[in-house]
Amino acid sequence: MPPPLRRPNPYATLIALSVTASAMLFPTSTCEAASVFAGGGVVSEGDDRYKPVALAGVTFGPNVYATAFAYGQRFSIVSRRGQVASLGKQWVLPLPFTKRLSLGIGASFLHESTTLAATSTSTKRSEDSFNLGAHFLFKLRIIDATSFFVDLDWHAHVFPAGFSTLYLVTGRRQVLSLGTGWKWK
Amino acid sequence: MTHTAIMRCRTLSRVIQASRKGTRIIVLLALLTFFFGASGRGASEAQAARFGLFVGPAGFGSGDANPITFASPAEYEFQFASDGGLEIRAALIGLTLGYRMRADWGGYASVGGGVLIDANGFGAGPAAALGYDFFCMVLCGSAEYVQMLGVGSRGLMSPYALRLGVSLWL
Numbered sequence: 276m277p278p279p280l281r282r283p284n285p286y287a288t289l290i291a292l293s294v295t296a297s298a299m300l301f302p303t304s305t306c307e308a309a310s311v312f313a314g315g316g317v318v319s320e321g322d323d324r325y326k327p328v329a330l331a332g333v334t335f336g337p338n339v340y341a342t343a344f345a346y347g348q349r350f351s352i353v354s355r356r357g358q359v360a361s362l363g364k365q366w367v368l369p370l371p372f373t374k375r376l377s378l379g380i381g382a383s384f385l386h387e388s389t390t391l392a393a394t395s396t397s398t399k400r401s402e403d404s405f406n407l408g409a410h411f412l413f414k415l416r417i418i419d420a421t422s423f424f425v426d427l428d429w430h431a432h433v434f435p436a437g438f439s440t441l442y443l444v445t446g447r448r449q450v451l452s453l454g455t456g457w458k459w460k
Numbered sequence: 461m462t463h464t465a466i467m468r469c470r471t472l473s474r475v476i477q478a479s480r481k482g483t484r485i486i487v488l489l490a491l492l493t494f495f496f497g498a499s500g501r502g503a504s505e506a507q508a509a510r511f512g513l514f515v516g517p518a519g520f521g522s523g524d525a526n527p528i529t530f531a532s533p534a535e536y537e538f539q540f541a542s543d544g545g546l547e548i549r550a551a552l553i554g555l556t557l558g559y560r561m562r563a564d565w566g567g568y569a570s571v572g573g574g575v576l577i578d579a580n581g582f583g584a585g586p587a588a589a590l591g592y593d594f595f596c597m598v599l600c601g602s603a604e605y606v607q608m609l610g611v612g613s614r615g616l617m618s619p620y621a622l623r624l625g626v627s628l629w630l
Contacts, residue, residue: 320524321523322522323579323614323616323617368561368569378569378590409605411605411607413588429588429607431605431620433620433622444527445517445525446524446525447519449618451616
């Protein structure tokens, strides 16, 4: 029997919705009307050890973006899988020396599972965890051609780790990625 | 009680005491921000610079951020930000120089770089922050997320912190 799913923390939900609502207040930039992109990179989970991650996403409307990440590791009979989905809004930073740096703010949904494979003495076991948090994105557009682009992204998915103690206790899934995509004006 | 149980009780007691002390500090900061802020100058007036003290747990390469204790120097950060956009951050996890952009509704973002200290050594690299100012008059309350990325002798390091703070406009 699978373990019961844990509901997202209500405080986390409130924070994520507030952050997303705040993001929507930003003025729109002159980005493309829509784009699709994919890429790869590394993810770190609180320590400085980096694991490979794949990502894909779209941008649409007034600079709204949606990105999905997938990563995983296997240690003998133990395998870990993680998926993060983010939705937010991005705009070009008004820096005096470049217009290629963008900032994004949104909400992230995290699903992680740890599976213990079946052995001769035990059955397969799996545990899932879910969380809802904030997504912060810094994006540097390296190549900006007419219809395609190459981006260097710095994603930070910040999840509340617990509200039973004092404030601001968080867990982070940081992704450094290189991606390319197609855009429509 | 066994020795282990006694030690656990003592540790728990210390955490509770730190939490109570921390709660008092937060309430005091909030009250200062609210009362002094509300009776001060208007936020729309031209400001020259601001000095800020921020506190919040930091994650620096040894797992994610732990509950705040108010006793760890890594939890504190001093800030200077000028109207022209210059921003200086000094914390145990890093010393950075950056350019800050502000939105009319209170949000701000900054990008820059500097040197950092992580559980895995020293490094240098870019830094970025996102924040929100509230009750802004003479004093200004802020909540912000700051992160750094550094290349050091032991590889890539990326400390971060989520902090609350109070800034004084001058």
